Structures are given as structure tokens and as C-alpha cells.
Amino acid sequence: MKLTGAQILVKMIKAQGVDTIFGYPGGATIDIHDEIVRHDDLRHILVRHEQGAVHAADAYSRAHKTTGVALVTSGPGATNTVTGIASAHADSIPMVVFCGQVPTGLIGNDAFQEVDIVGITRPCTKHNYLVKNPEKLAATIQEAFYIARSGRPGPVLVDLPKDILQAEIEFQMPEEPRLRSYKPNYTPNKKQIAKVVQMVKDARRPVIFAGGGVISSRASEQLTGLAQMGRIPVTASLMGLGAFPGTDPLWLGMLGMHGTFRANMSIGHCDLIIAVGVRFDDRVTGNIAKFAPHASIIQIDIDPTSIHKNIPVQCPIVGDCKTTLEHILALMEKQNPAQLTVDRDPWLEQIDQWKQTTPLKYDQKADIIKPQFVVEKLWEVTRGQAIITTEVGQNQMWAAQYYHFDLPNHFITSGGLGVMGFGLPAAIGAKAACPDKLVVDVAGDGSIQMNIQELMTAVENCLDVKIVILNNRFLGMVRQWQEFFYNRAYACTNIENAPDFVKLAEAYGAAGFRCTDPACVEDTLRKGLDTPGTVIMDFVVEREESVYPMVPAGGALTEMLLV
């Protein structure tokens, strides 16, 4: 059967179980778009900026637990994807980005809309390809998906010259990819498993530290099992929120710069950390020299480079989080349960005391809305069941702190790269993946403006996303740093000159509500969430509210600024 390159591409994408792709056409991809619209079982969502396509594909991956796909044209279409690709790379999200490219004969000639996107994205993709031979197209696409989703997942880019897309060749479904240079190891070393169990027995003050790896390997159930069996309290990185129920008594809250007092104190005083799928980012460790001074560390990660990178560990385990936790649980079940929980009561009492004396808190007065109050009310009104996406900055931290995530894959945020403008396209991607779910973007008035054009994408495609703007007329996180560390000199962070978000919503065909009164927060949320279609809820909040606790950059985790 002879097929064109474009036909092969569409066929191969569908063969991967992908039902939705996010794209924007251009001269180099007309052939692909021409083909896509002939397939009822492959939905193409036309974004309004290529960055939006990539963030949407990222969130589609996370919510749908499959591989997101973005399709853009050459040159500027391709360069506009770089931020989104780098974000997915930092967060280890499986994704395949297809870029059009000028015909092979023109490559290297500085042709119109030509850019070396393979060169540009080399450091921010897991792998990338330029297809120069149509015979290799199908196998390359299959390999791209395989690499994106296996091992430590990540984004893969495939650059597709126009003549390759137009070439007609005999199509054969390629065999399963087998790469001699890439064989991820999923199974942990048995000796190390025995060591873990012994270390749990020896520990008196253990803590589990969960990260994005637990979510991506779908190991929440096993992690929860480990915590319960050993009565071990659990904290998580931003990327790990939802890996363990946020309403469980063993939950410590998030760790790190804006972690809870009890989580940070627990790390400072524990004698064992079981780190699962984390990479010890500087935002969670604070000053490395003062990180967990009394603790032995077990680190489980699929990626050997994550181990020993920032923090020396006593028991490294290279393996899939889920598989490794299953092995640990199997061995723990054979032990005397009492030996796994020695002296646990005083440790849990100590943690409870930290929780009682220094909880997360804010002071909601009658006159002006506190942003934390909006998020907490959102959690109540949605009963914690919504998929939450965020922008980046204070809105992201308040969402992390006050929306008590019970479920994995429900918190979708640009963790590692910290991309402003992520939340709205991400909400669109999540909604496309899970049409029956309520999807809410918790946004700031600054970052919502970075990809505001995607409102049109949401409205046009009936992807009903709800946007909660915590509107403080500041670039709030930078303002907070200026308040704490730059003598309140608010250089370039005052954004009082802002659009009217209610009118803006209406201009795009969405609905808009504004709320300025603390007494009306709940009503506005209910009204906004119940209104069909895409909705902006603009909450005018306390201008100079800060995120607490805060560990100043370079400080020890236990040295927090508190309210």
C-alpha cells in the first residue's frame, strides 16, 4: 500500500492510541493538516499560539496518562514550542512534538521559515530527530513515542521536511522499536530492597518524600501502602502532590521553599528519608549542607543521573517507582509488623505538635479577599475533585498549599521550569483528555495574560475550563521577594494597568464574573463553576499578601519566615 509521508504520520499517531492533537498550521505542514481533517477519530485542536499547543499536549499527557502530541510548522512555529518543550523536559512529561521543516534540498540554505530546530531543542528534549529518508519515517515516529513514554519520560521532537511528507512510499507497520543504546532498567536490585526494609526497621523518625516519579509511574497506591504499613508520614515535592492523599493524617504537606512548617521540620529532624521519584531540586532542599542533617537517605529513581546529583544517598535504587515499591511492600509483608513501626508514636506526636503550633494560616478579614481563602473555598466547593492547573508564582504556591490534593494526576503545573502562561493551555489540554472532569486554572493576573489568546481555543472547541484569577495587580512572587529582600522597592512588578477580565472573557465569547467581597467568594465560585462554557472568575484580592512559610534562597529548610 502506497502512502504519503503525511498519511503515514497520521496513521502512526493514531496507532499510538492518541485521539487528540494540538496544532497550528503553516506552509511546511499543510500536507499534514490536509490529511488530519479526513480522520474523524483524530481531533485536531487549533490553538492560537504554538506555545499553547505544547502546554496543552503536556497536560493532556498528565491527565490522560498517555502521550500528548503537538504539531507545528517550521521556523517560528517550531521556535515557539521551545518553552513548552523545556517545561515538559524539566517535569519528565511524555510528549511528541512534530515540526514541519523546509524541503531537505533547502536545509542549510537559510530558506524562508527555516530554523535548525533539532539543534535548538537538543538540550531540552529527551531525544530528537530530523527525518531525511521517507523509508525511515514510520519507524522514527514509533521510536519517538517509545522513547517519550519509556524509562524516565520526556519530550521528543521529530522534524519533518516538506518533501518527506509529500513523498509516496510503500507503507509497512514497523516492528516494535529495539535500541541497542537505550534499555531503561525498571527492576530494582534485590539486595537493595532488603536494605530498605532493614533501614525502615532501624528508623525511629522516618519520612517518605514523594515526587513526580510516583505520579508518572502510577505508584500512588503502593506509596500509600508503604506509608500505612510503616506508619511513615509523607511529604511531597510540588510535582508529587496528589501522590498521597492530602487529607490523610500521615500527610505532612508540601516540602521546600513554601512547604509547610511540619514538613520542613520533619525533614530537619528525621533519621530516614525514603525519597521516591524525586531529584532533590534546590527549591525543596534549601541549603544542601543543612538538608536533613540526621537522616540516612534511600532514593528510588528510574534515572541514575538523579541519584547522587545534589544529595549523597546511603541506599540508591535504580528502578521504576511502582515496581520498586511493590518489591519493598512484598518483603515488608513478611516482617513482624511491630518491627516496622518501632517508636512511631513519639515521632507522630512531635509532628502533630508542629502542625498544631504552626499550621498553614492566613487571616481572612471582612473587607478584602485573601487569595488563600479563594483556593480553600474552591477546594470545598469542588470537594477536592477538580483537576487544577496553575500558572506560576504565588497563585501556584497557594494552589499547592490550599487545594488538598487527594488524587494523582489532578495537579498540573509547570514545576521544574516554572512557565508563566502554562495554566490556561494546560487546562484546555486536561479538559480535552478528561471531558467529564471539572478543570480549573488557578491563575494570577500577570501570568494569565501570557497565553490569554487560548481563551478562543477553549471557547471554539467547547472545552469548558474555569479560570480563577487571584488578581492582586502585582507580579506577586517577585513583589514578595522585593518586599523581603529588596527593601520593598517594587521595581517593574506593579501591573495595575490591566484589562477588565470580565469584559475580556465576554470579548472571547466566555463568561466573566468579578468578586471583591469576601462574603461573596463562595457564591461567585458556585456561579462560575455552574455556568456552562468557559468562565473567568476575577477575584480582586489583597495586593501585598505573601506566601508563607518561606525558606529564603540558600537557607536551611528549618529556618522559615513565618506569618
Next chain:
Amino acid sequence: METSRYLLSILVDDEPGVLSRIAGLFSGRGFNIDSLSVATTDDPDVSRITMATTCDAQVIEQIKKQLHKLINVITVNDLTEKKYVERQLALVKVHAKPEKRAEILRIVDIFRCRVVDVGHAHYTVEISGDSGKHQAFLSLLKPMGIIEIASTGAIALAREMGK
């Protein structure tokens, strides 16, 4: 931490862009490359990269892991952990005034080098050996006046043990 010299022997897929992935990894993560030598092996789909780097023990561990993480890297062999044979080739053009010619030839002889080009006022000498031999040779030739040098990076193979 104390730094030392490491010699890595890396087998990679012989594909466009592989060298750039490795070079990019080093520049992006602030690792240092002392020398680099690349050529195909007996398998036309595989190239061998021999790389010398100076760093501490923690950094070399990261370098090896990060290299291995690249999709096109097949194996990373740290030769410094074992016995190995190392060679580096250099061409050295040196001033050869009549009164110095005999001495230069003596040095060439001692180091088992070869003169590969001769002129009225110069010799070009080919030397092969490890980096220590090169340094010793160059320090002896320096007083004669070195005109220019072209040198390869180190190449190396592990010794076969117990066979």
C-alpha cells in the same frame, strides 16, 4: 574535592548530531573536555569517542551517567578504573639550525620518533605516545624553537586481562 584526569571510551551510534549532543552535554552542564578523538570502529554504524576530562569523583560519576543517558550512547567505559594503552599522535615542526640538527635527531631517536619532513631550517617530527611522553618530548625540543604543533586527542583501549 580533589580533581584528577579521567579517560573515557564511549561507543556511540554513528549518526549526525551525536558529537554535538555530547559536546552540548558538556557545555550545558559546565563539564570540561581536555581532549576528544572520534572515529568509526570496525562496525560502520558505531563510532568510538575517546575523551579526556579533569574533574572530581562526584563530577565524573555525573558525566558518565549523563553520557549514558543520551539515547545514541551505547557504552561508556571509564578506562581510568583499569589498565589501558593510551596513544596520542602529534606533528611537531621545530627550527633546525645546522648546529642543533644532531641534537634534535638524538632526541628524536631517544623518543623513538620519526622525522617526516625536512627543510633547510626545520624538521617536522612525528611522535606517538601517552601524554607524559609528549610533554617530556616537547620540553626538550622547546629550547630549539618550536614553530608549530598539530596534535590529536588521546585514544585508548583497555588491556585484555588474564587471557
